[in-house]
Amino acid sequence: MEKIGVVIRSPSIYYYIFRPFRGIEIDVGTFVAVEVDGARVLSKVTAVRHRNTATDPRLIAHFDDVETVDTVKETLGIEDALYYTEAKAVVLGARRGGRIYRPQKPVKPLSYVYKASKSELEEFFAPRSDGVYITVGTVKGTDIPVRIDAERLVTHHCAILASTGAGKSWLAGVIVERLSLLDIPIIIVDPHGEYSAMSIPATDKGKQVSEKVRIYVVGKVDVKHVDEAFAQRYGHPRVYTRVGINPRSLPPRTLEKILADLYGLTDAQRRILEEGWQQATSYGERQPLTSVEELVKEVLDGGRHVAPPGYAGEMALRGLEGRLKSLFYNSPIFITMYGETYQGEPLKLIDPQAYATSPNIHVFDLSGLDSLDQQIFLAVLLDQLYRLATRRRIATTFTVVEEAHIFAPSSAQSVSRSYLARIAREGRKFGLGLCLITQRPAKLDQDVASQAMTQIFKRMINPNDLKYVANVAEQLEDPRLLKTLNEDDAVVVGVSVPAPLLITVGERWTNHGGITPRLRKEVT
Numbered sequence: 026m027e028k029i030g031v032v033i034r035s036p037s038i039y040y041y042i043f044r045p046f047r048g049i050e051i052d053v054g055t056f057v058a059v060e061v062d063g064a065r066v067l068s069k070v071t072a073v074r075h076r077n078t079a080t081d082p083r084l085i086a087h088f089d090d091v092e093t094v095d096t097v098k099e100t101l102g103i104e105d106a107l108y109y110t111e112a113k114a115v116v117l118g119a120r121r122g123g124r125i126y127r128p129q130k131p132v133k134p135l136s137y138v139y140k141a142s143k144s145e146l147e148e149f150f151a152p153r154s155d156g157v158y159i160t161v162g163t164v165k166g167t168d169i170p171v172r173i174d175a176e177r178l179v180t181h182h183c184a185i186l187a188s189t190g191a192g193k194s195w196l197a198g199v200i201v202e203r204l205s206l207l208d209i210p211i212i213i214v215d216p217h218g219e220y221s222a223m224s225i226p227a228t229d230k231g232k233q234v235s236e237k238v239r240i241y242v243v244g245k246v247d248v249k250h251v252d253e254a255f256a257q258r259y260g261h262p263r264v265y266t267r268v269g270i271n272p273r274s275l276p277p278r279t280l281e282k283i284l285a286d287l288y289g290l291t292d293a294q295r296r297i298l299e300e301g302w303q304q305a306t307s308y309g310e311r312q313p314l315t316s317v318e319e320l321v322k323e324v325l326d327g328g329r330h331v332a333p334p335g336y337a338g339e340m341a342l343r344g345l346e347g348r349l350k351s352l353f354y355n356s357p358i359f360i361t362m363y364g365e366t367y368q369g370e371p372l373k374l375i376d377p378q379a380y381a382t383s384p385n386i387h388v389f390d391l392s393g394l395d396s397l398d399q400q401i402f403l404a405v406l407l408d409q410l411y412r413l414a415t416r417r418r419i420a421t422t423f424t425v426v427e428e429a430h431i432f433a434p435s436s437a438q439s440v441s442r443s444y445l446a447r448i449a450r451e452g453r454k455f456g457l458g459l460c461l462i463t464q465r466p467a468k469l470d471q472d473v474a475s476q477a478m479t480q481i482f483k484r485m486i487n488p489n490d491l492k493y494v495a496n497v498a499e500q501l502e503d504p505r506l507l508k509t510l511n512e513d514d515a516v517v518v519g520v521s522v523p524a525p526l527l528i529t530v531g532e533r534w535t536n537h538g539g540i541t542p543r544l545r546k547e548v549t
């Protein structure tokens with residue numbers, strides 16, 4: 026084993042500082058090994074610096090032309106004597122059977138530092154024999170595959186956090202493709218309509234994945250421009266089902282909140298709504314789909330007995346009637362009568378149980394909806410999924426939520442936040458996993474974000490987001506690293522990897538819809 030340096034000091038059990046021997050080049054990211062109690066412990070270099078012990082650096086500031094610098098370097102030949110290099114290595118641990126063992130004592134000063142061999146690295150990153158893994162890329166700078174524990178990734182939730190254009194949806198696509206071959210039902214909440222491209226394979230392997238893609242356009246919205254762009258780019262028409270939601274599937278608190286936010290509600294109207302909605306939705310599991318007129322009549326009839334007497338009561342009832350009709354007729358996500366169509370296309374009711382029991386990739390294109398309708402849709406979908414999951418009526422399901430900070434913002438209001446938070450908190454027990462994707466980590470609700478036990482970071486530039494990440498991601502050695510990442514780099518930390526890893530993200534097997542447009546011409 027090649028000895029490449031010696032430990033100078035080790036201030037804690039987590040890292041040590043070593044001096045690479047003369048002629049040894051060490052880069053950040055290099056894997057090295059040391060011995061602790063006879064076991065070889067793997068470590069990763071996270072910083073390299075040149076230290077000057079012989080002179081005051083201010084002396085060098087006086088070397089103000091090429092001639093002087095060359096004279097000092099070549100004639101005096103003191104360059105090597107002036108500086109030495111030292112590196113910081115973070116202890117990753119040693120593999121013992123299926124587990125990673127981390128020594129509970131610091132590395133001894135004067136211990137030798139060895140170059141980590143390929144086989145040593147492969148052994149360290151090898152998956153446990155009893156787990157289910159997906160390969161999402163390679164350890165950066167090596168060809169060692171990065172295998173992520175799929176069960177932990179899915180059920181303990183994950184988050185992909187990075188600036189815009191840093192490659193979040195590319196990576197989400199890689200994860201979804203690999204998971205789909207394990208026959209896990211996957212639901213993608215796609216506010217930008219990017220993921221329809223997964224229905225077009227990019228490689229042979231991609232054919233198996235794209236056959237599993239089911240696209241749903243949500244609501245009565247015109248998506249001709251999206252379809253045209255799709256057909257032009259891939260030479261195939263986009264095939265989708267148009268879906269909507271039954272107004273009766275709205276949870277009462279959510280309905281009340283929407284009406285209050287949009288139009289305001291008096292106390293009397295709230296009381297009538299609470300009673301009336303309970304009556305109108307007392308059909309059990311499958312709520313009937315009726316016309317809005319019938320539904321509103323049922324609500325008013327069911328709540329009339331709590332209305333104030335006389336004219337005030339009549340006013341409250343009429344006001345509530347108007348508000349309910351406005352909401353259900355104006356929002357494009359509701360189906361307002363049985364057999365409704367839009368531009369000749371039938372509208373189907375969403376069927377969360379079918380999505381969460383079939384091993385497909387269900388892509389919900391929400392791009393035609395405004396932000397409130399997107400949130401209402403997600404609230405209803407997640408509410409139904411949660412109810413089904415608690416009754417063990419679904420398979421383990423992975424739900425990818427793009428732009429998660431819109432659906433669960435840290436400060437602003439959102440009707441979907443409590444539904445995301447509930448699944449983030451309790452979904453693991455029922456096999457409901459989330460993948461939260463956001464370009465503004467600092468704007469994502471903390472309760473929701475903190476439940477993501479695997480965190481994947483990509484390039485991040487915004488100082489607020491970096492500060493936030495430094496506070497929440499204990500395992501991330503130095504958030505400044507995130508500023509320097511390329512599009513295909515990612516840092517993975519958390520329960521589904523043996524140690525924090527800098528990875529090169531793998532190839533896509535299906536098409537990526539989020540290509541950043543290039544400027545066509547130079548201006549002369």
Ligand SMILES: Nc1ncnc2c1ncn2[C@@H]1O[C@H](COP(=O)(O)OP(=O)(O)OP(=O)(O)O)[C@@H](O)[C@H]1O
Pocket residue numbers: 187188189190191192193194195196464512513514530531537539540541
């Ligand atoms: N691993 C990769 N290998 C090659 N190209 C990549 C990779 N990751 C991303 N890209 C390219 O980088 C660009 C941006 O990627 P992507 O659409 O995934 O970013 P994003 O972070 O999701 O952006 P947005 O915030 O706008 O949704 C795309 O053109 C994509 O093709």
